[in-house]
Amino acid sequence: MSVLWDDDSPHDECGVVGIVAPGRDISRLAFFALHALQHRGQESAGIAVADDGQVMVQRDLGLVGAVFDEPSLRSLSGHSAIGHVRYSTTGSNKWENAQPVTRNRGTGLVALGHNGNLTNTDALREQITNDPQPLQATTDSELIAALLAREPGSLLDAVVGVIGRLVGAFSAVALSEYELVAFRDAHGVRPLVIGKLEGGYCVASETCALDQIGATLVREVRPGEAVRLTATGLESRQALTPAISRMCVFEHIYFARPDSLLDGRNVWEQRRAMGIELAGEAPIDADMVVGLPDSGTPAAIGYAFASGIPYSEAVVRNRYVGRSFIQPDQELRKSGVKLKFNPLREIIDGKRLIVVDDSIVRGTTTQQVVAMLREAGAREVHMRISSPPITWPCFYGIDMPSRGELVAARHSIDEVARLTGATTLAHLSLEGLQRAIGAPADRFCRACFTGEYPIPVPDSSIKLRFEDAATQPAEAQRK
Ligand code: SF4
Structure with missing residues (x-):
C-alpha cells in the first residue's frame, strides 16, 4: 500500500476500544466504535472477541469498513470485544503489525490493542529472548502481549505485574477468554475513557466512540490504573503511582475529533x-x-x-x-x-x-x-x-x-x-x-x-x- 499524498501532518498511531456487554451484538458495537475512531488510524483495523472458552480475532490492512462485512461481523460473537485502528510509518504497514495482536497464554489466548509508543523496547525484548513463541510483528504492542502471556494469575493480575516494566506512552486494552482489562501509563499521555452502555461497560480512546454506540461517559482511565470491565461494573487497581498527568497537548490541537x-x-x-x-x-x-x-x-x-x-x-x-x-x-x-x-x-x-x-x-x-x-x-x-x-x-x-x-x-x-x-x-x-x-x-x-x-x-x-x-x-x- 502506498501513500497517495503525504499530507505532512503529524499522525497519531492508533485508536482502541474495549466493550463488555453479554447479550449485545458485540462485534457490531466494536465496529461502530472503531468507525468513530477512524481518524486515529487508517492503515489497519481489527477486532478480537471473547466467548467463554475462546478468543477469535479478525484484522487486516485497510479502513474499518473494508476489513469487516456482515458475514465477518456475524461470525465474531461473544460477550466481550476489543478493537484497534492503526496508523503506521511507511515500511511497517504489513499484516503482522495489524492489531489486536495475540499470544498463547496458558490454554488460551491474550489479545492486545495499544495506542502509544514504548521507549524501552530493547530491554523488554531481552526479557523474552527465550520465549518459545517467536515474535511475529515489529511493534512494541506484541512485546506487551508477550509479557502478559508469561504472567501467572488473572489477566488483571498479569497487567498489574507487567505495567511497571513498561516505559513510555500507552493506553491499551487486553482481552482473554473471560476478562477485559484497560490500562494506561503513569503520565496518561494518550487518552482513554470509560463509558457505560446498556448491558455493560466500555473503554475507548475518545468520547466520540462512546457517543457512537450509545454509551455515556463515566470517567477517564486514571494514569497508572488497570481496570477490569465486567457487565455490571469496574474493578480498579492503581497499578502505578500516578505521576503528574502529561496528556499529549497535540490531542487538543489536532488528533482528537472535535466532537470529543x-x-x-x-x-x-x-x-x-x-x-x-x-x-x-x-x-x-x-x-x-x-x-x-x-x-x-x-x-x-x-x-x-x-x-x-x-x-x-x-x-x-x-x-x-x-x-x-x-x-x-x-x-x-x-x-x-x-x-x-x-x-x-x-x-x-x-x-x-x-x-x-x-x-x-x-x-x-x-x-x-x-x-x-x-x-x-x-x-x-x-x-x-x-x-x-x-x-x-x-x-x-x-x-x-x-x-x-x-x-x-x-x-x-x-x-x-x-x-x-x-x-x-x-x-x-x-x-x-x-x-x-x-x-x-x-x-x-x-x-x-x-x-x-x-x-x-x-x-x-x-x-x-x-x-x-x-x-x-x-x-x-x-x-
Ligand atoms: S505533545 Fe508530547 S506526546 Fe504529543 S506529539 Fe508532542 S511530543 Fe508527542
Whole structure:
C-alpha cells in the first residue's frame, strides 16, 4: 500500500476500544466504535472477541469498513470485544503489525490493542529472548502481549505485574477468554475513557466512540490504573503511582475529533479558543479568514470572530485521500496538495486571505497550499498557525520526522514565511495555547514544542531522531 499524498501532518498511531456487554451484538458495537475512531488510524483495523472458552480475532490492512462485512461481523460473537485502528510509518504497514495482536497464554489466548509508543523496547525484548513463541510483528504492542502471556494469575493480575516494566506512552486494552482489562501509563499521555452502555461497560480512546454506540461517559482511565470491565461494573487497581498527568497537548490541537471531550472539555471549543487567542496575538488586516479543512476550521472561526474579519470557506477538501494500492502517475503525483484540496477561485480571486492551519511540520504542505491559493488569485496569504512551532520530534506514539526535517527547528519564523511563500506567518504562543485549552501547562506533554520530554527516552531512539548530539534536549540527554 502506498501513500497517495503525504499530507505532512503529524499522525497519531492508533485508536482502541474495549466493550463488555453479554447479550449485545458485540462485534457490531466494536465496529461502530472503531468507525468513530477512524481518524486515529487508517492503515489497519481489527477486532478480537471473547466467548467463554475462546478468543477469535479478525484484522487486516485497510479502513474499518473494508476489513469487516456482515458475514465477518456475524461470525465474531461473544460477550466481550476489543478493537484497534492503526496508523503506521511507511515500511511497517504489513499484516503482522495489524492489531489486536495475540499470544498463547496458558490454554488460551491474550489479545492486545495499544495506542502509544514504548521507549524501552530493547530491554523488554531481552526479557523474552527465550520465549518459545517467536515474535511475529515489529511493534512494541506484541512485546506487551508477550509479557502478559508469561504472567501467572488473572489477566488483571498479569497487567498489574507487567505495567511497571513498561516505559513510555500507552493506553491499551487486553482481552482473554473471560476478562477485559484497560490500562494506561503513569503520565496518561494518550487518552482513554470509560463509558457505560446498556448491558455493560466500555473503554475507548475518545468520547466520540462512546457517543457512537450509545454509551455515556463515566470517567477517564486514571494514569497508572488497570481496570477490569465486567457487565455490571469496574474493578480498579492503581497499578502505578500516578505521576503528574502529561496528556499529549497535540490531542487538543489536532488528533482528537472535535466532537470529543478531553478532560471534560469539548475539543471544538478549545480549537475555536485557540483561534481567538491567535487573533489577539497576531492580528493582520485582510479581507477574509479561511480555515484549512478540517483541522484548521474551528480556529479559523475563532480568529474571524475575534478579529471581525469575515470567515469563508475557500478550499474544498477531498475527504477520501489517504493510502491506496493504486499508485498515482507522475503527473498526478506532482499535483501534490491538489489531490487533497481544491480552491474556490471565485471566492479567492483578488482577496487578501488569512489562512488558519493547525501546525507546520516539514513546511512542504504550507508551501503548496500558499502556491495553490496564489494561483487561484489570492493577493496576499497570511498564514496563522494555531500551535507553536514544532521543533522537537515525538517519542510517544506520534509519527513525526526527525529533527533535521522539522522546518521550524532549522529556520526562524520569518525564514519559514519566505520558504513557504506566505506574505506573513505567525504561530500561537505556548501561553496562548494553554489559555485556550483552559488547563495548567504542567499537566501536558508539550515536548515537540519545548524539547522537555516527561518520560525517559533511550539514547538509541534519540540518535535516530536527532541530526547530531549537540542538538539533543537537556532533558533527553539526562535520561
Ligand atoms: S511530543 Fe508532542 S506529539 Fe508527542 S506526546 Fe508530547 S505533545 Fe504529543
